[in-house]
Amino acid sequence: MEVNKPVKALILGYGIRGRAYASYASTHPRDFEIAGLADPVAEFPAGAKYPTWKSWEEAINAGVEADAVIISLPDRMHHKACLMALEKGYHILLEKPIGCTWQECKDIVEAQKKAKRLVLTGYVLRFAPFYKKLREVISSGVIGELTSVHHLAAISYGKAAHAYCRGNWSVEAKGTGMLVNKCTHDFDLIEWWTKGKVCKKVTSFGSLFHWRPENSPEGAADRCQDCPQSVREGCPFDAYKLYYDRTDLRYHFADESDEAILKMIETSPYGRCVYACGNDSVDHQTVLMDYDGGLTIILEMESYSQQRTRVTHFYGTRGEIIADERKIEILPFVGDSTTIIPAQNGHHGGGDREIMTEFVKLVRSASPDRYTKILEAALESHRIAFLAEESRYSGKTMDCVTGKPC
Ligand SMILES: NC(=O)c1ccc[n+]([C@@H]2O[C@H](COP(=O)([O-])OP(=O)(O)OC[C@H]3O[C@@H](n4cnc5c(N)ncnc54)[C@H](O)[C@@H]3O)[C@@H](O)[C@H]2O)c1
Structure with a gap:
């Protein structure tokens, strides 16, 4: 495509995420244009100059001129919509999770390889200035080699009641479990922080403790x-x-x-009363991961927290880092401690905006080999998350290489 033209995209699902991505068209009109919106119930912007539809199928089959689609549909629709969009030759920004099962994820990778189009997963945190800075600090070697990481994804009782008890993700069979829905972000960050290291084993415990x-x-x-x-x-x-x-x-x-x-x-x-929602999603879950070289990682997903945040404690052979989505404290064993407070603005600490900037850049770059690598990297987070779920269901530790119980 011509690099000086805006990337035109159909937005499938005009809920919270769809609206967030759509807003990029008004802030960056030279880079991004809405080619059409699809949603059965949403109110579309008044006076819009593009077509609108009631379902994603109608939008994708309408033959409207567009370079890309943004899939911000409920989880269970991602697989079918993504496969169809690839078949039509669109580039895709696909909200996480990539699919509701490991098989669905693998189908999408196969289809991407055939279509040679971009499938960028909505991992907005990777693009947020806070997390970019944190990765830079870890990679600098300032705390030596990582020995263990304790990562807390605190959802907050209000947000968790909204999404995982009363809302879209309250019943596992309707989409994915809470871990895959919420913490694929966290598995992705962990994959990014530990680049080059291989997770060998994973085990997980969790339950619906309270909203019963x-x-x-x-x-x-x-x-x-x-x-x-x-x-x-x-x-x-x-x-x-x-x-x-x-x-x-x-x-x-x-x-x-x-x-x-x-x-x-x-x-x-x-x-609805939180005790009468017919929900079966867990409200807390712990995942333990064992990496080659001896690095161990704990991921804790918790509904009953006051704050909605992520707090990560990195332990290394030369010091510690404590990060809490606001500040990064660096505590070396030798030398002075420092605190960095990265500037943040916008939703997901600026990640929503930055991922769109990257999406536009990638679509314009027309680089099929890179596209496959990007999707394969995103897949790793899903692989570990699905194995952790298998461990929770079976009570067994999973071998991440064979994908079978140890
Ligand atoms: N990247 C992130 O940080 C992040 C954050 C929240 C949600 N998500 C993901 O984004 C996706 C959307 O989540 P959301 O919070 O925006 O949910 P939402 O419910 O606000 O939006 C989904 C929209 O899809 C519409 N829809 C349903 N059926 C449709 C159909 N057949 N055709 C067209 N539209 C249809 C719904 O009416 C709704 O407006 C989910 O997969 C979720 O997991 C990602």
Whole structure:
């Protein structure tokens, strides 16, 4: 494609992620243009000059001139939409997870190799200035060789109740488990931090500890609006507390006004009692990884945290690094400690914007060999995540080389 023309893309799924990527067209009109939007329920921007459709299939079959598609659909639609988009010759920005099973992921890699198009996974954190800086610090060797890493993905009780108890990812069979949905990001970061090292074994434990019917407070109703005030008062997961009193979760809804939020609580799944959601997703999970050379890594995914953040503690033969998505503390055994606070602006610490910049650059670069390498690198995070899930289900440690229990 001509490098001075904007990359034109169809956006399939105009929910939170679709809207985030679409906004790049207004901030970077020379680089990116919307060729059309597809969503069955979303309100599309008024006065848009591009076509809109009710389903992704219609959009992809419409024959509209476009270089790429952005797949920001629910997880279970990624596989089919991605295969069809590759068949049509589009470049793709594919939200994670790549597929809902390991087989689906492998199908996409095969199709990508045939089509020779870009499939960039929505690993926005890799592009965020904070994480780029952190990787630079680790790679500098300032703490010597890594011996172990303790990584906490703290979801926060409000966000976890929203997504993994009441929302899209509450029932594992409808998409992927919480670990694959949430922590493929974290596995990807780990893969990036440990570049060149091979994970040999993985084992995992986790469960749905709390959001179960038997933990429902006495007298609680199935929806918050019907729940007695005395019960709601003591409930941290009360939908009025999470969505009406607080405003930080409102970005999940297209209309964030007080009136719309009250209506949403009364009518949508997000107004259900957390103990009556029919959910089976885990609410916490731990993964232990054993790397060649002796490096060991612990990943902890936790719903019941006050803050929504990631905290990583790196231990090396010459010192420690502690990173918490705001600051990077470097604590060498010899010499002075330093703290770096990388500048961040925008959603996902600027990662949403930076991934779009990279996507445009990659589409314009027309480099098929590189495209395959990019997808294969993203696949590693999924491979380990699916093996960790197999370990949780089977209670066995998995051999990452053979893909079988040890
Ligand atoms: N990279 C990240 O950090 C990140 C963060 C959140 C979510 N995600 C991923 O992004 C994807 C979308 O998540 P979201 O939070 O935007 O969810 P969302 O529910 O806000 O958006 C999904 C949209 O797809 C639409 N949709 C459903 N069926 C459709 C169809 N047949 N055709 C067209 N559109 C259809 C829905 O109406 C909805 O608007 C998920 O796969 C999720 O895992 C990635």
